[in-house]
Amino acid sequence: MARVLISGGAGFIGTHASIVLLENGHDLVVIDSFVNSSPIALQRVKEITGLNELKAQQRLKVVEGDIRDKAALQKIFTDANNDGKIIDAVIHFAGLKSVKDSIKSPLNYWDVNVNGSCCLLSAMQENKCRTLIFSSSATLYGKPKSVPISETAAIDPINAYGNTKAAIEKMLADISTADSDWRIACLRYFNPIGAHASGLIGEDPRGTPNNLLPIINQVAIGHQKVLKIYGNKWPTKDGTCIRDYIHVMDLAEGHAAALDSLLQKEHQFLTVNLGTGKGHSVLEVVNSFEIATGKKIPFELSTPRYGDVGITIADPTKAKNLLGWEAKRSLVESCKDAWTWQTSNMNGYQQ
Ligand SMILES: NC(=O)c1ccc[n+]([C@@H]2O[C@H](COP(=O)([O-])OP(=O)(O)OC[C@H]3O[C@@H](n4cnc5c(N)ncnc54)[C@H](O)[C@@H]3O)[C@@H](O)[C@H]2O)c1
Numbered sequence: 001m002a003r004v005l006i007s008g009g010a011g012f013i014g015t016h017a018s019i020v021l022l023e024n025g026h027d028l029v030v031i032d033s034f035v036n037s038s039p040i041a042l043q044r045v046k047e048i049t050g051l052n053e054l055k056a057q058q059r060l061k062v063v064e065g066d067i068r069d070k071a072a073l074q075k076i077f078t079d080a081n082n083d084g085k086i087i088d089a090v091i092h093f094a095g096l097k098s099v100k101d102s103i104k105s106p107l108n109y110w111d112v113n114v115n116g117s118c119c120l121l122s123a124m125q126e127n128k129c130r131t132l133i134f135s136s137s138a139t140l141y142g143k144p145k146s147v148p149i150s151e152t153a154a155i156d157p158i159n160a161y162g163n164t165k166a167a168i169e170k171m172l173a174d175i176s177t178a179d180s181d182w183r184i185a186c187l188r189y190f191n192p193i194g195a196h197a198s199g200l201i202g203e204d205p206r207g208t209p210n211n212l213l214p215i216i217n218q219v220a221i222g223h224q225k226v227l228k229i230y231g232n233k234w235p236t237k238d239g240t241c242i243r244d245y246i247h248v249m250d251l252a253e254g255h256a257a258a259l260d261s262l263l264q265k266e267h268q269f270l271t272v273n274l275g276t277g278k279g280h281s282v283l284e285v286v287n288s289f290e291i292a293t294g295k296k297i298p299f300e301l302s303t304p305r306y307g308d309v310g311i312t313i314a315d316p317t318k319a320k321n322l323l324g325w326e327a328k329r330s331l332v333e334s335c336k337d338a339w340t341w342q343t344s345n346m347n348g349y350q351q
Contacts, residue, residue, distance in 0.1 A: 001024075001025040001026050001027065002026050002027075002088040002089055002259070002263060003026070003027045003028070003029070003080065003085050003086065003087055003088050004021060004026050004027070004028050004029070004087070004088065004089050004090065004091055004259070005028075005029050005030075005031065005076060005087045005089070005090045005091070005129075006018060006021075006028050006029070006030045006031070006090075006091050006093065007030075007031050007032070007067050007090065007091070007092045007093055007094035007120060008031075008032055008037075008067075008092070008093030008094030008095065008135075009028065009030030009031070009032055009042070009062075009091075009093065010030065010032040010034060010037035010038065010039065010041045010042050010062075011032070011036060011037045011041075011093055011094075012037075012192070012202070012203045012204070012205075012248065013093055013135065013189075013192055013248060013251060013252070014030070014032070014037075014091075014093040015041045015042065015044070015045050015196075015201045016195075016196060016201065016248045016249055016251070016252040017091065017093070017251075017252040017255045017256075018030065018042075018045050018060070019045055019048055019049055019196065019201075019252065020249070020252040020253055020255070020256045021091075021255070021256055021259070022045070022049045022051070022059060022060065023049060024256050026259075027058065027059045027060075027085065028059065028060050028061070029061045029062075029063065029076055029080065029087065030042060030060065030061070030062045030063065031063045031064075031065050031067060031072070031073070031076060031094070032062070032063075032064065032065075032094065033064065033065060033066045033067075033094075034064060035096075035206075036096070036097075036205065036206050037204070037349075038204065038348075038349035038350075039062070039064070040349040041201055041204070041349055042060070042062050044200040044201045045060065045201065046060060047200060048196065048198055048200055048201070063075075063076055066116075067092075067094045067116040067117075067119055067120045068111070068112070068115060068116050068119050069119075070119055070122070070123060073119065073120060073123035074123060074126070074127075076123075077123060077126075077127040077129070081127075086127075086129070087127070087129050088129070088131060088263070089129070089131035089132065089133070089259060089262065089263065090120065090124055090129060090131070090132050090133070091132075091133045091135075091255060091259070092117065092120060092132060092133065092134050092135060093135045094112075094116060094120075095112060095113045095116065095117075095135065095164075096108065096109055096112045096113060096161075097137075097161065098161070098210050099139065099159050099161045099162075099210070099307055100210055100305075100307075102159055102160035102161035102164070103159055103160055103161075103306065103307060106160040106163075109160050109161060109164050110160070110164055110167075113161075113164035113165070113168065114164050114167050114168060114171075117134075117168045117171065118171065121171070121172075121175060125175075125179075128181075130179070130181045130182045130183065131182075131183045131184075131262050131263065132172070132182070132183070132184045132185070133184075133185045133187060133255060133258050133259060133262070134168060134169070134172060134184065134185070134186045134187065135187065135189065136165050136168070136169055136186040136187055136188045136189070136271070137161075137162065137165045137188060137189055138188050138189065138190045138191075138244070138273070138275070138312050138314065139157060139159070139161060139162035139165060140155050140156075140157045140162050140165045140166045140169065140188065141153050141154070141155065141156065141157075141188075141312065142154075142155075142156035142157050142158045142162065142309070143156070143158060143309045143310075144309070144311075144312060147279070147311050147312065147313040148277060148313045148314055148315035148316075149273065149312065149313065149314060149315055150273070150315040150317070150318070151188070151271045151272065151273055151315075151318055155169070158307055158309070159307040169186050169271065172184050172186060172269070173269060176267075176269040180266075180267040181267065182267065182269070183262040183263075183265065183266070183267060183268045184262075184268065184269050184270065185258045185261070185262055185268070185270040185271075185272060186270065186271045186272070187254060187255065187258060187272055187274050188271065188272065188273050188274065188314075189246070189251060189274050189275075190243065190244035190245070190246055190273070190274065190275030190276070190312065190313075190314045191211075191212075191243040191244055191245045191246060191275075191312075192245075192246055192247075192248045192251050193211075193212075193213040193245045193246070193247065193248065193334045193335075193338060194213070194247040194248050194249065194329070194333070194334035194335075194337040194338050195248065195337045195338050195340065195341035196248075196249060196337070196341075197249075197337050197340070199337075199340035199341050199343075199344035199345070200341075200344070201341070202337075202338065202341025202342070202345065202348075203248075203338070203341070204345070204348030204349050212243075212282065212285060213245075213285070213289075213334070213335070213338050214338075215227060215228075216285070216286065216289050216297055216335075216338075217338055217339065217342040219297055219298065220289070220293065220295040220297060220339065220342070221342060221343070221346060225298070226298045226299060226300050227286065227297055227298065227299040227300075228299070228300060228301075228302040229282050229283075229299050229300070229301050229302060230302050230303065230304050230305045230308060231301075231302075231303065231304035231305075231308070232301050234304075234310035234311070235310055235311070236281055236310060236311060237281065238281050238283045238284075240281045240282035240283050241281065241282055241308065241309075241310055241311070242279040242280065242281050242310065242311040242312070242313065243279065243280065243311075243312055243313075244275040244276055244277070244278065244279055244280075244312060244313045244314045245276070245280055245285065245331055245334060246274060246275055246276050246327050247327065247328075247329035247330075247333065247334045247337070248334075249329065249337075250274075250276075250327040250328060250329050251274055251327075253325060254274045254319065254323065254325050254327075257319075257323040257324060257325035258270070258272065258323055258325075260323075261322065261323050270322065272318050272319050272322060272323065273314040273315060273316055273318065273319060274314070274316070274319060274325075274327075275313065275314025275315075275316050275327070276314065276316065276327040277313065277314055277315065277316045277317075277327075278313070279311060279312075279313040280331055284331075285331065285335070286299060288331045288332045288334075288335050289335040289339070291332055291335075292332045292333075292335035292336040292339060293335065293336065293339045295339075
């Protein structure tokens, strides 16, 4: 079993992935600045995986820190060496992810995402840790020429967030070319939704949510009056945008499969889509949410958002062939789990 450094492990995807990795027997060190998350999320991870404080000291260490802080990163590697259990691999979730904010504050996005990755990779290189899973995004495909989108499609992002993900992938490709000891998987996520079935952890963005399911949840509990649907003239069957929504636990299991694959083989540089291969329109998501929860979601039409695309659907064949992984959970199950999280935590992790 490996010891894995998880950057951004307190976030939405990082917490769910941490559960699967701990359940699979790996030991984790999390570094998170909590800029978009709460330390309570990691307490909940301990609760779900049955780690008492003593066991957690060995299996889930938590470091509050920024990935741009080179001294903090070095201390993690040094402490691990001194423990006699080195860091075997890194899963790099830490970063900023709002398309809207990235258009307003591109420098901040380039600093945290690209410079942050650069700092993390330097620390890995210096400490001879050369196995990495990177949180990439379907955003880097921009406006795809056709769907489903395979990994060979053009990389052509249309916003600053997507540009940072594309730049990091290029940086990783360069590192991989320069040094054949690196084993790297760029996992290109489509649209993660849902929550752990316990309702103890879920998506809890700071400020106003930008993603569909958290907004639907907010409407369902009455924190927002109505769901705004951005455009009904997209080239889809009901005119609303289509996305490939993937349950966050399926996504988490995809990371475990990618880690196993990297650790088993020599030099690799993988780019792999993690999606379901099925597209659902905004209206279909609303309908599934209503079926799953019995709640009615009022909606109104609004103008399309700058930087949006009409349809994105993954071709997940490579993930199945290479990692032996495929998404199992349904859209209704995702909506049900997101709702359980919301109703058990009306204000997210804030108590
Ligand atoms: N959620 C999505 O829809 C989605 C889709 C595609 C890709 N991704 C990528 O997956 C990764 C995780 O996404 P998420 O949804 O869990 O986001 P999140 O915001 O919930 O988690 C990111 C975590 O990183 C931490 N963080 C941010 N900047 C940091 C820094 N400089 N140093 C240390 N920690 C820092 C945050 O506090 C947070 O806990 C991100 O890189 C994101 O771009 C997310």
